[in-house]
Amino acid sequence: MALATVAHARRIPCEACPLRENEHFRDFTPEELKFVSSFKRGELVSEPASAILSEGAHSAQLFTLLSGWAFRFKTLEDGRRQILNYLLPGDLVGLQGSVIGEMEHSVESLSPVVLCVFQRDTLPTLFENHPGLAFDITWLASREERMLDENLLSVGRRSAMERAAYLIAFLHQRAEQVGQAKASKHLIPITQQHVADTLGLSIVHTNKTLRKLAERQLIRWHDRACEVLDPGALADIAGWGGLTDRKRPLI
Amino acid sequence: MALATVAHARRIPCEACPLRENEHFRDFTPEELKFVSSFKRGELVSEPASAILSEGAHSAQLFTLLSGWAFRFKTLEDGRRQILNYLLPGDLVGLQGSVIGEMEHSVESLSPVVLCVFQRDTLPTLFENHPGLAFDITWLASREERMLDENLLSVGRRSAMERAAYLIAFLHQRAEQVGQAKASKHLIPITQQHVADTLGLSIVHTNKTLRKLAERQLIRWHDRACEVLDPGALADIAGWGGLTDRKRPLI
C-alpha cells in the first residue's frame, strides 16, 4: 500500500469547483464561497489503494474529497479489519481528528482521488466567523452518524444476503447523488475483500453471496468492481428505504 | 412500553447543574453558562422503559440527559432490533433530528431518567452567537461517531465473547467517567435482551456467553442488571484500549 503522494499547489478555486454544479449540493453565498476558498490550502492527489490518514495520527489534516472513492476502517491487533464507511466526492475526511485531536481510524483510497486540503487550525476561525458553515459541518457529522447507524443495523441484524444487497444499493445511491454513477456506468470500484470487511463476513461466503446476486441479474461482478444492474431490487431484498434526498452542504 | 411523561417546568438552573461538578466535564465561562441556561426550556422526567424519541418523528426536540440510562436503536420491519449506542448523563439526545430534520432511530430509557429540554429552533442562535458552544456540539457529534466506529468493529469482527466483554467494559468505563459507576455500585441497568440486541446475537447465545464471563468472575448478573467485577480483564479479552479520557463539554 503506497503512501499518499504529496500535496500539490492549489489548483481549482472553490468558486469554480466542478462539484458545485451538482444540484445535490446546496448553493453557497458568495461570501461563504470566498471564505471556504481562503480556508483551502491545496490539493492532494493520490493513487488507488494508498493511505490517506492513519489511525493514531496526531497531525491529522482536514480534507474534502473532490473526486474518487475511499473508505474508512479500523483494525484489531491480529489484523481483522472492519470497514466503517465509504467516502465519495463532497465528503469530509478527518473531521474526528480535527475536532477531537486524534484519529481512531484510517482512510485509504479505492480509486485515484483528489482531495482538497484544509488547514486544521483554521477550524476555530470558521466557527467564529461563519456560523452557517459551522452548522454545515455539524450537519455532515450527523449525516455520517446516520450512515453508521444503518450500517450497524445491517451488520448486527441483517442476513448475509440482505447485508450485501443493502451495501450495494447504498453505495450505488450515494454514487448517483454525486453524479459518479453515470460517469462510471454504475461501477463501484471495490474488491470482494472490501465487501467482506464491510459486512463482517469471510471472503468465501461473500463471494458465494455476491454470486447469487449476480445469478439473479441484480449485479455483475467485474475485475475489482461491481456493476449495479437493479438497485431497486437490491434495496427491496435488504428492506431498506433508501437515502433521504435532501440537499447537502459542500465545505 | 409507556410513553414518556410530560415535561415539567424548569427546575435546576444550569449554573447549579450537579453534573458540572464532575471534573470530567470542561468548565464553561459564566457567559456560556448563561446562554445554555437561557437555551433550556424545562425538564422531562420519565420512567424506565419508556419511549423518549421515536423513529420518523419530525417534531424532534433536543435534549441533554441529566441522569439515568437510555439507549438509541433502530428496527427492521419484521421486528429485528439493533441497539446503536447507550446514553449516559451529559449526552446529547436527538441531535440528528435537530440538525437534519428527521429522526431515523428511536430512544428509550433503561432507568428513571431526567432530561434537560432545549428548544430545537434556537440551535441557529447558538451557532450565531456562541461559536465555542457550536464547536462543542460538533465535538460531541464526533465523539458519538467514534463510539459507533468501535461498535461497528465489534459487531463486525469480534467473536461473541470478545463483543460481550467489550460492551461491558465500555459501558462500565462510560459510567465511571460520569460518576454513575460509584453511585450504582458498578451496576449497569440492562437485560440480556439489550445485550443481545447490541451485539447482534441471539438471547440464548448471549446468555451462554455472559454465563461464561460470570463463571470467570468478571461480571455478576443480577435481575435486569450487570455488575462489573473486573473491567480490566474484560477490556483485555476484547483487545480494547479503553476510552480516551479527555475533558468534554456539557451543553
Added chain:
DNA sequence: CGTCGGTTTGATCTAGTTCAACCGCCGTGG
C-alpha cells in the same frame, strides 16, 4: 513465463441460531 492478487468452488467444520422447556418473581384479577 512465472508470480501475484482477485475470484471461484467444493468439502468440512463450528460458532451461533432456533426450538423447546422450565424456573422464579411479580403484578393482576377473580
Added chain:
DNA sequence: CCACGGCGGTTGAACTAGATCAAACCGACG
C-alpha cells in the same frame, strides 16, 4: 387469598448460516 400470565433468565438438543481449509483459475504485469 390464590391462580394466572408474562417477563427475565437458564439449559439442553438439534440445526444451519457462515467460517475455515484447500485448491484451482484467470488476467495483469514484470
